[in-house]
Amino acid sequence: MAYPTEYRYTKEHEWIAADGRIGITDYAQSTLGDIVFVELPAVGAELKAGESFGTVESVKAVSDLFSPVNGKVLEVNEALNSAPESVNADANATWMIKAEFDASQLESLLTAEAYEKFISEETGH
Amino acid sequence: MRYLPKSPSDREAMLADIGAKSIDDLFATVPAEYRLSRDLNVPRQHGEQEVIEHFKAFADKNALGYASFLGAGAYRHYRPVLIDTVVSRGEFLTSYTPYQPEIAQGTLQALFEFQTMICELTGMEISNASMYDGSTGAAEAVMMAVRVTGRNGAVVARTVHPEYREVLTTYAQHQSIPKTEVDYDPATGRVDLAKLDAAITDDTACVLIQSPNFFGTIEDVAAIADIAHKKGALLIVSIAEAVSLGIVKPPAEADIVAMEAQSFGVPVGYGGPYCGVIACKEKFLRQMPGRLAGETKDMDGKRGFVLTLSTREQHIRREKATSNICTNQSLVALMVTVFLTVYGKGLKELAEQNLAKAHYAAQTIGGSGKVLFGGAPRFNEFVYQGSRTSEEGNAALLQAKIVGGLPLEKFYPELGPNASLWCATELTTRAQIDAAAEVLK
Numbered sequence: 051m052a053y054p055t056e057y058r059y060t061k062e063h064e065w066i067a068a069d070g071r072i073g074i075t076d077y078a079q080s081t082l083g084d085i086v087f088v089e090l091p092a093v094g095a096e097l098k099a100g101e102s103f104g105t106v107e108s109v110k111a112v113s114d115l116f117s118p119v120n121g122k123v124l125e126v127n128e129a130l131n132s133a134p135e136s137v138n139a140d141a142n143a144t145w146m147i148k149a150e151f152d153a154s155q156l157e158s159l160l161t162a163e164a165y166e167k168f169i170s171e172e173t174g175h
Numbered sequence: 176m177r178y179l180p181k182s183p184s185d186r187e188a189m190l191a192d193i194g195a196k197s198i199d200d201l202f203a204t205v206p207a208e209y210r211l212s213r214d215l216n217v218p219r220q221h222g223e224q225e226v227i228e229h230f231k232a233f234a235d236k237n238a239l240g241y242a243s244f245l246g247a248g249a250y251r252h253y254r255p256v257l258i259d260t261v262v263s264r265g266e267f268l269t270s271y272t273p274y275q276p277e278i279a280q281g282t283l284q285a286l287f288e289f290q291t292m293i294c295e296l297t298g299m300e301i302s303n304a305s306m307y308d309g310s311t312g313a314a315e316a317v318m319m320a321v322r323v324t325g326r327n328g329a330v331v332a333r334t335v336h337p338e339y340r341e342v343l344t345t346y347a348q349h350q351s352i353p354k355t356e357v358d359y360d361p362a363t364g365r366v367d368l369a370k371l372d373a374a375i376t377d378d379t380a381c382v383l384i385q386s387p388n389f390f391g392t393i394e395d396v397a398a399i400a401d402i403a404h405k406k407g408a409l410l411i412v413s414i415a416e417a418v419s420l421g422i423v424k425p426p427a428e429a430d431i432v433a434m435e436a437q438s439f440g441v442p443v444g445y446g447g448p449y450c451g452v453i454a455c456k457e458k459f460l461r462q463m464p465g466r467l468a469g470e471t472k473d474m475d476g477k478r479g480f481v482l483t484l485s486t487r488e489q490h491i492r493r494e495k496a497t498s499n500i501c502t503n504q505s506l507v508a509l510m511v512t513v514f515l516t517v518y519g520k521g522l523k524e525l526a527e528q529n530l531a532k533a534h535y536a537a538q539t540i541g542g543s544g545k546v547l548f549g550g551a552p553r554f555n556e557f558v559y560q561g562s563r564t565s566e567e568g569n570a571a572l573l574q575a576k577i578v579g580g581l582p583l584e585k586f587y588p589e590l591g592p593n594a595s596l597w598c599a600t601e602l603t604t605r606a607q608i609d610a611a612a613e614v615l616k
Contacts, residue, residue, distance in 0.1 A: 088459060105495070109483075112495065 051076040056093035057167035079141040082108040088130040095123045121151030156171040182342035240606035245600025250438045255517045261348040276481040283480035287470035289512040296420045298427030299454035307506035309435025310342040312451030313413045316433040320381035320409045322462045332366035337586040364390040364548025375406045385413040391556025400428035419554040421526025431455040440514030450507040464498030481570035529555040532599040539612040555597045565595040
């Protein structure tokens with residue numbers, strides 16, 4: 051699995067790019083299985099680090115999406131309404147929302163290396 | 176399910192197996208003071224024949240052989256024998272949810288067909304695989320509209336079944352959803368359109384009407400839809416008498432249809448079971464409560480059925496579920512499916528018979544008083560206002576083995592003590608109608 055080094059990561063399996071794009075990790079999409087629906091917030095909604103901003107639904111489960119940062123929703127990826135499966139196809143390129151946030155918050159998030167180490171400890175391989 | 180009593184030697188063998196000397200050993204961890212030290216105060220056990228006699232005595236309390244003109248949300252229709260033959264099959268007769276498609280294809284296919292027929296009948300794009308009943312269906316539809324629109328209020332016609340409105344009140348009060356009731360036009364018994372228009376605000380999530388309504392008259396669904404949609408509210412149409420769909424135009428202008436399907440082959444049985452349905456436009460799919468059976472293809476390309484969208488339900492997402500009623504009515508929905516399969520296009524003829532019988536009853540029985548709301552089209556129910564009180568009239572009818580109409584004063588005090596709601600179905604005979612009219616003369 052691929053974890054781009056320019057992204058930062060959360061223990062809840064979201065990635066965030068410096069330009070504010072937020073998505074779920076390759077590990078998350080493969081664990082969830084076939085994604086059939088992504089429920090996203092409205093543009094302008096407040097984001098709070100560690101709190102849910104939407105849900106992602108696979109065939110057998112619904113999981114919350116947690117915001118990596120405090121901020122505001124600038125843009126939502128409308129394309130996901132008709133093609134939620136693109137998250138499975140390329141989780142790294144498929145962003146869900148774009149956030150306006152204070153970049154200093156990135157410092158406290160996991161690097162690609164730290165995230166990879168975290169999931170290998172979580173899953174034991 | 177078979178009842179297998181355990182003999183004393185069975186009990187001893189079971190106790191010995193787990194290393195207990197007596198039943199009391201099993202409860203040793205419960206402090207003595209909390210244990211019941213006497214026998215339960217219940218009647219002694221009965222033999223099979225005694226049990227049968229007991230229930231026969233109950234059954235005798237039913238007005239067997241009586242003519243009945245009661246409707247009001249619970250309708251007597253003929254039930255083809257095939258219904259019970261099919262639903263009694265062991266493969267279907269289970270309360271277990273068909274989560275494993277590989278062993279539940281028959282059940283899943285039946286639900287898929289149920290949904291398909293409900294869509295064809297209601298003019299909606301999708302339907303769930305049944306809900307608890309029509310009243311909770313209507314309340315759930317209102318909750319759904321609140322989620323879809325992000326608004327927080329419901330405008331409800333007073334011509335919606337009074338008990339459906341009570342159920343909605345129970346739901347709405349704890350969700351802090353304001354509910355505004357709109358009165359009817361005394362000439363037609365239909366919701367007053369001007370008052371309806373005035374009641375809808377920018378925060379109204381939905382308008383809830385029933386058609387045919389509680390008085391049996393058919394609402395102008397298209398006009399009401401226009402009024403609701405102009406102000407950005409959804410229109411929910413509740414249908415209590417499903418047989419009406421054989422002849423009444425489906426409420427295709429609605430956004431959500433909340434139906435009670437009891438009329439389709441489900442007996443009127445001591446208050447239940449019933450069969451609720453929610454059908455809606457496809458764009459509201461994600462906010463629809465309940466589950467859907469879907470059609471798919473297996474690895475070999477063969478047609479197969481699965482439960483889809485059960486992720487709306489509380490076993491998967493607890494507090495975020497779209498509904499806390501997690502029980503659907505699969506077996507009852509199967510009765511509905513068999514009924515609709517047997518009738519097919521004959522549903523129209525069945526509806527015509529209901530219409531004709533009710534028309535004749537209104538004319539004949541109405542002769543001794545008047546039929547209210549004559550200015551609007553109706554299906555198989557009508558409001559009769561007699562020369563004496565409904566209770567007096569009904570007491571006299573009972574003497575002649577006739578169960579009269581439902582007294583309306585309790586629900587609509589303005590109609591006075593003489594008004595009652597009458598229903599005639601295909602099971603009502605001309606002789607019964609004539610006899611009732613004769614008593615009320």
